[in-house]
Amino acid sequence: MAVDLHRSSQRCSVLADRFKQKTLFGHKETSDIQDIRLSFDGKLMATFQRSSRIIIWNIQKEKILKEIEDKSALCMDACCKINTVAVGLRSGIIVIFNLTYEEEAITNVNQVEFGFHTGMVLQVRLSKDGFYGISGGIDQYVALWSVPKKVLLQKIDFLGGPSY
Numbered sequence: 012m013a014v015d016l017h018r019s020s021q022r023c024s025v026l027a028d029r030f031k032q033k034t035l036f037g038h039k040e041t042s043d044i045q046d047i048r049l050s051f052d053g054k055l056m057a058t059f060q061r062s063s064r065i066i067i068w069n070i071q072k073e074k075i076l077k078e079i080e081d082k083s084a085l086c087m088d089a090c091c092k093i094n095t096v097a098v099g100l101r102s103g104i105i106v107i108f109n110l111t112y113e114e115e116a117i118t119n120v121n122q123v124e125f126g127f128h129t130g131m132v133l134q135v136r137l138s139k140d141g142f143y144g145i146s147g148g149i150d151q152y153v154a155l156w157s158v159p160k161k162v163l164l165q166k167i168d169f170l171g172g173p174s175y
Contacts, residue, residue, distance in 0.1 A: 108121070
């Protein structure tokens, strides 16, 4: 099986020309960036730092739009428009931040909490459209939930099987 390295290198150079290197300043501590989500249009980005700090960025303007800090946060995800951000907490709670944007600024943040786990939430993911979420916890459950309806759709026990 042959690999076309020339074509791959051309593609990389095209991307490098399109996306210039930028340095964004915002995370105060020097701890690791644990998770990054980029909007489908490449304009917005959400970053999650191990110190439990989430920053929503306007990449083009190199500007912080919103900072969210919760010392009990363990994981983060955002849908492809970065208008819904999910955060899993040590307490088993999942916090959903619904963000409203107007003229390159966040004008409203609506916060909703879900209590689908009995222990730490280790992983949380949102569907691309932000309508569904899935989470896994130390309680050995995977929870599938509806974001707009705020309901648990299914809970899967790793030891037994599905429960409704």
